[in-house]
Each structure stands twice: as structure tokens, then as C-alpha cells.
Amino acid sequence: MTSSSTSSDTGESVSDPRICIVGAGMSGILMAIKLLEQGIDNFVVFEKSSSVSGTWRQNRYPGVACDVASFTYCYSFEPNPDWSHRFSPGPEIRAYFERVVDKYGVRPFIRFNTEVTEACFVDEQWRVTSSDGQQQFFDIYVAATGPLNNLHYPNIKGLKDFAGTCCHTADWDDNFDYTGKRVGIIGTGSSSVQSIDPLSAKAEHLTIFQRTPQWVMATDNPEYSALAIKLKHRLPVLGKLTRWFYAWIGEQFGLAALKDGFRRKLVFKACYQALNAVRDPELRKKLTPDYLPMCRRMIMSGTFHEAVQRTNVLVETTSIDRITPRAFGWSMVANTNWIYLF
Structure with missing residues (x-):
């Protein structure tokens, strides 16, 4: 009424x-x-x-x-x-x-x-x-449209003439099977980092076209057990405590970005530890940003550093000049910032 x-x-x-x-x-x-x-x-x-x-x-x-x-x-x-x-x-x-x-x-x-x-x-x-x-x-x-409601494709020569599959992470083809395909990802933002593990696990080869390396903090993503879920149903206060805990963690992270101190040192340490998990010194050099952690939006992932070291994954740091209609038989996809090539 x-x-x-x-x-x-x-x-x-x-x-x-x-x-x-x-x-x-x-x-x-x-x-x-x-x-x-x-x-x-x-x-x-x-x-x-x-x-x-x-x-x-x-x-x-x-x-x-x-x-x-x-x-x-x-x-x-x-x-x-x-x-x-x-x-x-x-x-x-x-x-x-x-x-x-x-x-x-x-x-x-x-x-x-x-x-x-x-x-x-x-x-x-x-x-x-x-x-x-x-x-x-x-x-x-x-x-209430949010900041990511418009798809952005980069202005790369030949993109419109590409004969393979081309789509955006925010307009994904749910029926597309990338198993055994040659896959390329243009960009290393959050969407790209999240997709590298599942894509490289099934694709024949994955090339990551990187313009700017990002700081990626290794963050585990444990699964909640059936018992834990059941307890939160029976005792709602457990869910409230969990929410309070992660809200407190987020607050500490925000303080680390605002001022120097032990919080910032812990974030820096976690970032460098994650980067040092990359064994190949050349690959590690490619993935090392030229700015300090937290100068840009931090990326969280528990799979990126392991996935990027797979034998079927290549990080390419040279710029893209053009895309040909039959680029090595690849197809193409774009993420929220740049583009994917399949």
C-alpha cells in the first residue's frame, strides 16, 4: 500500500x-x-x-x-x-x-x-x-547500474575479422567447450586471474597476454563442511560471528592501504611470498609489478600462482599488433578489461 x-x-x-x-x-x-x-x-x-x-x-x-x-x-x-x-x-x-x-x-x-x-x-x-x-x-x-554494466572491447586491428570464437567474460557463451583448444587471454585483471586455472586445466595451451603485471595475494578458499553448515543453521550466532570476523579482516586490510605499519608489512610479505612461489626466475620477473602492493586494487586468488606455472601456460608481455582471421586456429573471448582469445 x-x-x-x-x-x-x-x-x-x-x-x-x-x-x-x-x-x-x-x-x-x-x-x-x-x-x-x-x-x-x-x-x-x-x-x-x-x-x-x-x-x-x-x-x-x-x-x-x-x-x-x-x-x-x-x-x-x-x-x-x-x-x-x-x-x-x-x-x-x-x-x-x-x-x-x-x-x-x-x-x-x-x-x-x-x-x-x-x-x-x-x-x-x-x-x-x-x-x-x-x-x-x-x-x-x-x-543502481553498477560500474561494470557496459562491455569493453579493446581497439585491436583485425578483431572484427577474427574467424574463431570471440566473447567477453561478461557475455560468456555457456555452450562453448574449450577442452583441447588453444586459448589466449588478453589482460591480467581479476576476471583473468580467476579463469586461468579452469581454462588451463582443460585447454591444450593457454597464452596470457599481459600488459601490466598485478599483485596477486594467495588466498585459500576452503569448502565449508556439511557439519559447519548444519551448525550455522542451528546456531545463527556462529554465522554472525563469522561475518564479524571477515568484516574485521576487511577493516584491517583497509587500514593497511591507508597508513604504514604492521598491517601493511603483513600484506607486503604475503604478496612477495606468493610471487616467490613462482619457481622460474624469468616467469617470476614477468609477473613482478613495478609498483608496490596496494597501489592498485589487490587481486585475491588461491590458484593463480600454481596454474600460471603449468607447462601448457605461457605469459606473453609483448604488445599485440593485430589479430588475423585464422590466428593459429584460436578462438577469442574478452574479459571485463581486455580480451580473451580461444
Whole structure:
């Protein structure tokens, strides 16, 4: 039910403002839940795809997972004792948001397959135009599109003429079988680092085209046992303590980035230890950044340093001049920053 308020000056009933929410990812879902908790249902959630969960719907590449501990990467009011790992895989996170949307009654307010193509502030209201040609007016406009909703392909000569398979990590071909293929990855960001282990485990050969080496901190990803999950169901305080612990760890990590001290020294030590696990001095040199840890976004992985040393993996640091239509019989894929070649 839409609530109303009364003007103290005129005594007339004033309707609550109409609200537009763009995006049904983590933030858009949360905004809708909080509005409903306040008795406000005069809102619409525009979602350009056919389902919710944003990043976790769009990114389906091999190895996709969150690099934030699962017990903190969920709503505080909706804990999930069923997380399977410390850093749970993407499909599990997506299932969590699908469940939350239904539990809190948000789905009826979502207009799926409807993209906002224009939003203009006119006469103290937002005029919103959607992909179905409709125009609606709203008093409040909430942009919950996130920073990674647009695919980016680099401007490399010959890319459009490539005859093999070419896709983006945020637009993965779920039916593509890379077993026995020659695979190339352009870029060494988080998406690339996560996918190197599963891709190299099945591909005939994997070439990583690296422009800038990254600091990758080795982080184990243990699986929670059936007993641990059962105990968190029976004793919810265990889940709360787990969430508090990882939130505290995140706070310490943030402090390490802000000021010098023992926290920063521990992070530096962990980064250098992970890098020194690479046995080949030439490969280790290729993977060594020319800047200190934490000068860029840190990458967490428990598989990267072992996977990159496999005999079927090559790290290429020279620049890419062009892509030919039949580049060694490879196909091609792109990640959120650069491009993959299969």
C-alpha cells in the first residue's frame, strides 16, 4: 500500500513521491526491499535483462567467484548459512539474490527486459524513457547500474575479422567447450586471474597476454563442511560471528592501504611470498609489478600462482599488433578489461 503524508501548511494530502530504480542487482534489490519495509510501493525497478542479480547474472566465465568472503558479501538482514566456500562461486551468489527477491516480494515491481534509454530532469521531475518506447515521470531517480554494466572491447586491428570464437567474460557463451583448444587471454585483471586455472586445466595451451603485471595475494578458499553448515543453521550466532570476523579482516586490510605499519608489512610479505612461489626466475620477473602492493586494487586468488606455472601456460608481455582471421586456429573471448582469445 502506498502511504501518504499531510502538508502542515494546507492540511491537504500529498502522495509519496514516485521512484524509479534502474538495475536489479545487489543495490537495486536492496533499495526496493527498504522501500517496501517503509510501506512505500510507488516505485518501478527497470532491468534490461531477463533476470536479477546484475554482475552475477552477467559474469558466467569459468572460475567466476567473489573475492570478498561470502558471509560479508550478503545483506546483514538476510544471512545465508548455506555458503559452500569462504569465497563462493558466482552461480551460488546469483541464486542467493534470486531467492531474496522472491522472499521480500520485490519481483512484481521489476520490469524485466526493459532498459532505460534516457533520463532527463524536467520541471522538477525525471522524465524516463525506456526501450519499449514508453515515457514515465518520477520524482526520484535511483541509478543502481553498477560500474561494470557496459562491455569493453579493446581497439585491436583485425578483431572484427577474427574467424574463431570471440566473447567477453561478461557475455560468456555457456555452450562453448574449450577442452583441447588453444586459448589466449588478453589482460591480467581479476576476471583473468580467476579463469586461468579452469581454462588451463582443460585447454591444450593457454597464452596470457599481459600488459601490466598485478599483485596477486594467495588466498585459500576452503569448502565449508556439511557439519559447519548444519551448525550455522542451528546456531545463527556462529554465522554472525563469522561475518564479524571477515568484516574485521576487511577493516584491517583497509587500514593497511591507508597508513604504514604492521598491517601493511603483513600484506607486503604475503604478496612477495606468493610471487616467490613462482619457481622460474624469468616467469617470476614477468609477473613482478613495478609498483608496490596496494597501489592498485589487490587481486585475491588461491590458484593463480600454481596454474600460471603449468607447462601448457605461457605469459606473453609483448604488445599485440593485430589479430588475423585464422590466428593459429584460436578462438577469442574478452574479459571485463581486455580480451580473451580461444
